[in-house]
Amino acid sequence: MRIAQVAPLTEAVPPKLYGGTERVVHWLTEELVALGHDVTLFASGDSQTSAKLDATWPRALRLDGAVRDPNALHMVMLERVRQKCDDEEFDVLHFHLDYYPFSLFQRQPTPFLTTLHGRLDLPEHQPVFSTFSSVPVISISNAQRRPVPQANWVQTIYHGLPENLLTPRSSSHDYLAVLGRIAPEKGVDRAIKIAMRCGIPLKIAAKVDRADQDYFDQLISPLITGNPLVEFIGEIGDAEKPEFLSGAMALLLPIDWPEPFGLVMIESMACGTPVIAYNRGSVAEIIDDGLTGFVVEDETSAVAAVGRLSQLSRDATRRQFEARFTARRMALDYLAAYRSLTEAAQPRIKLVSSAE
Known part of the structure; x- marks a missing residue:
């Protein structure tokens, strides 16, 4: 054609x-x-x-x-x-x-x-x-x-x-991850609170658009500054994503908007890393709950889902990516x-x- x-x-x-x-x-x-x-x-x-x-x-x-x-x-x-x-x-x-x-x-x-x-x-x-x-x-x-x-x-x-753009890497899976863009609807402030309640380090690899600079300065920066559990990496490209995502226990996506798709979810799955996301927009269609991650309603249920990550298979998460995305x-x-x-x-x- x-x-x-x-x-x-x-x-x-x-x-x-x-x-x-x-x-x-x-x-x-x-x-x-x-x-x-x-x-x-x-x-x-x-x-x-x-x-x-x-x-x-x-x-x-x-x-x-x-x-x-x-x-x-x-x-x-x-x-x-x-x-x-x-x-x-x-x-x-x-x-x-x-x-x-x-x-x-x-x-x-x-x-x-x-x-x-x-x-x-x-x-x-x-x-x-x-x-x-x-x-x-x-x-x-x-x-x-x-x-x-x-x-x-x-x-x-x-x-x-x-299929082979992002692949699993051997890693220790010792932190939670945020990937993409820092904006109010992406809920990075909520991700920080979830990680803090779990007592697990959080790494944030995300860009800050000019339109969201005030949100970052007023709400996110105070939560990061001096916080030993949170590391702000900034924007990364595809070359850095496999190592970043493979090292994470899970990707956190506590969104507060009708997400049309959410590319970061399938990027995470490609690396075998499960996703914990709020039940908004496309989330329940992309995540197979209990297989490639957990679909949750709020901060409390997200914290509980972190405690259930050991029930999931990273190999199965990768296979589901290969089958669907x-x-x-x-x-x-x-x-x-x-x-x-x-x-x-x-x-x-x-x-x-x-x-x-």
Whole structure:
């Protein structure tokens, strides 16, 4: 198939450090190329890909301090995709830009779909999905769908990562871990309190966005400063994750928002490390409770779950990752969705009887 993957320009594909959406786009694109498909990736010019790269801007916008209006460049990219549809005749277009493509691309003939990577529970989402109720969209968890049942849901396709990207390492498993981003909805303050109640060291490998700097300074920093149980490592990349996650007893994810997927959960499982997460959003779909971790309701039940970690098998956690959350499985699921769209778009030949 001739497939266009259209990624945000915010981060490179793959991102240098944090960037869940762009990382998933990278894994999907590489698998589609490996499966023999003709893929064009629309992304920033510093992206690395086996596909054909069509770069709207030379570098990721988060790293380019000269760009103050990222929406302008995304509009340019959408128009480039539309023009390429005329020139290259893609079989299918796959967008990762939320609702930005809806209006323009429902007015052209090439089949397209959009994977929605974020939360959908804000009031302003209601008129969007009511207005564009025929536009095909992919959910990354069933929980993500709940606020907008009027959307044209094609399929739920869980994220996947390359099978051997993150693998278990021999380690002593003597601390709890936090990975990802420090923000109020991620509940890092709650993770610190859980670790302190358990009397177990906590290592935090996470980035702090500018928007969350006040939260970090006012709430997290006082809990870390002078606390012998807590070590703040900062942002890490894929190369550091296997050692970091393999050394942990468990990954703590005491979130307080409707998590659409939660990539850190499957990264942890890939390393054989179980996850203890609050029952919000996708958590109960991603974690097999009692097998790859524990789904809990609050701080007290999280502390109790830490005491039950010895009941879990790290080998079984890794096997479940391999069965459910690899990039190859994700790519095959998307190919099935693409084919469904293209078959539905094919003109049907009307058979006319001789009597007519």
